[in-house]
Amino acid sequence: MEEGKEMKVGLLGATGYSGAVLYSLLKQHPNVTHIDLYGHHKETETAEFLDAAIPAYLNEHLQLKEFNAASIMNDDDVLFFATPSGVTKQLARPFIEKKFPVIDLSGDFRFKNSLTYSKWYNKPSAPDELLQAACYGLAEFNLPASPYIANPGCYATATLLGLAPLVIDNLIIPDTIIVDAKSGVSGAGKKPSASNHYTFINENAWLYKLNKHQHIPEIVQQLQKWNANIPAIQFTTTLIPVTRGIMATIYVKAASNVTLEKLRRSFQKHYQHKKFVRILTDGVPSIKEVVGSNYCDIGFDYNPATNTIVIVSVIDNLMKGAAGQAVQNFNNLFGFSEEAGLPSLPIFP
Numbered sequence: 585m586e587e588g589k590e591m592k593v594g595l596l597g598a599t600g601y602s603g604a605v606l607y608s609l610l611k612q613h614p615n616v617t618h619i620d621l622y623g624h625h626k627e628t629e630t631a632e633f634l635d636a637a638i639p640a641y642l643n644e645h646l647q648l649k650e651f652n653a654a655s656i657m658n659d660d661d662v663l664f665f666a667t668p669s670g671v672t673k674q675l676a677r678p679f680i681e682k683k684f685p686v687i688d689l690s691g692d693f694r695f696k697n698s699l700t701y702s703k704w705y706n707k708p709s710a711p712d713e714l715l716q717a718a719c720y721g722l723a724e725f726n727l728p729a730s731p732y733i734a735n736p737g738c739y740a741t742a743t744l745l746g747l748a749p750l751v752i753d754n755l756i757i758p759d760t761i762i763v764d765a766k767s768g769v770s771g772a773g774k775k776p777s778a779s780n781h782y783t784f785i786n787e788n789a790w791l792y793k794l795n796k797h798q799h800i801p802e803i804v805q806q807l808q809k810w811n812a813n814i815p816a817i818q819f820t821t822t823l824i825p826v827t828r829g830i831m832a833t834i835y836v837k838a839a840s841n842v843t844l845e846k847l848r849r850s851f852q853k854h855y856q857h858k859k860f861v862r863i864l865t866d867g868v869p870s871i872k873e874v875v876g877s878n879y880c881d882i883g884f885d886y887n888p889a890t891n892t893i894v895i896v897s898v899i900d901n902l903m904k905g906a907a908g909q910a911v912q913n914f915n916n917l918f919g920f921s922e923e924a925g926l927p928s929l930p931i932f933p
């Protein structure tokens with residue numbers, strides 16, 4: 585598709601955190617001429633409600649339209665879903681049947697096996713035949729193979745980008761992966777809860793969903809595509825008192841004859857042409873270096889005393905972990921410049 589093509593886009597979930605970020609990115613996208621926002625409450629379909637829902641967007645006077653698959657396919661060229669898990673499995677069928685382009689930020693279409701979803705999300709899955717029509721959109725590695733793109737989870741993105749080169753190049757012992765991941769509070773969405781209450785999470789750190797996090801099977805599914813010998817991973821998620829950001833600290837035993845130089849060459853080989861992955865030549869990144877951007881920054885080291893490789897991978901959960909990667913997938917799907925609509929620098933300081 586030509587670079588100058590003009591697109592009308594639809595978005596369901598603009599009143600949520602990742603939907604609001606997506607709106608701001610699409611608004612500045614050079615190929616997007618019109619954005620239709622869709623809602624799910626009859627009583628909230630007014631501009632006044634939306635000004636109140638996102639005070640930061642006051643004066644945008646955003647108006648929600650009623651969600652209707654037929655009119656969306658008539659009025660728009662592509663649809664983004666920024667809705668909680670369990671929503672798109674009920675709404676996706678007409679779009680999939682008509683091969684209408686969709687980018688889905690939720691977990692509903694990330695798995696190939698419906699039993700995996702029902703086990704880890706504790707709810708019924710979309711039907712298997714619909715799951716097969718979706719493709720997993722880890723943008724650096726998977727160019728869109730179908731018009732329904734399942735945007736990856738935030739922790740999964742940071743972890744997979746940190747591990748990919750070494751897994752693909754067989755530089756690790758496959759059954760030794762341990763991931764200690766930390767996330768800011770916006771990762772849980774806008775709905776208030778006991779664990780994102782200020783008095784609980786301020787000056788605190790809380791490890792949650794121990795051995796039960798829904799991104800474990802998502803990560804393993806993709807790792808096994810790269811290397812079928814990876815049996816499982818040990819993976820923990822800890823909520824930390826920052827608004828945005830994920831840090832995945834990955835520990836893995838090195839295969840024989842691995843050196844720091846070999847690791848450097850592997851990261852360099854896989855990421856030298858990837859605009860949104862920055863490999864540090866020395867040291868490890870911190871969360872603030874990527875907040876507000878679509879970058880994944882990666883640093884690593886090898887400790888010969890323990891034969892352990894440590895990789896630190898950081899992203900902004902709402903950008904590379906959600907809305908930013910969704911725009912990257914949109915660009916890849918329609919043949920636009922991969923950077924179109926995405927900020928070139930993080931927020932600093």
Ligand SMILES: NC(=O)C1=CN([C@@H]2O[C@H](COP(=O)(O)OP(=O)(O)OC[C@H]3O[C@@H](n4cnc5c(N)ncnc54)[C@H](OP(=O)(O)O)[C@@H]3O)[C@@H](O)[C@H]2O)C=CC1
Nearest residue numbers: 597599600601602624666667668690738771773774901906
């Ligand atoms: N937050 C993050 O960092 C990341 C989120 N994701 C995924 O992106 C999706 C959105 O997450 P997030 O922005 O955090 O969520 P939020 O809870 O902040 O927002 C959810 C949005 O979905 C709308 N919504 C809720 N229920 C329905 C429904 N039944 N039908 C239609 N719309 C509905 C809400 O509308 P209303 O306000 O009117 O109820 C709101 O606009 C989730 O699937 C999440 O897992 C993925 C990666 C990272």
Ligand SMILES: CC(=O)N[C@@H](CCC(=O)OP(=O)(O)O)C(=O)O
Nearest residue numbers: 669690691737738767768771772
């Ligand atoms: C801090 C926090 O709570 N983060 C969320 C990540 C949200 C997400 O990406 O979940 P999906 O797989 O449903 O898209 C969590 O750990 O569940």
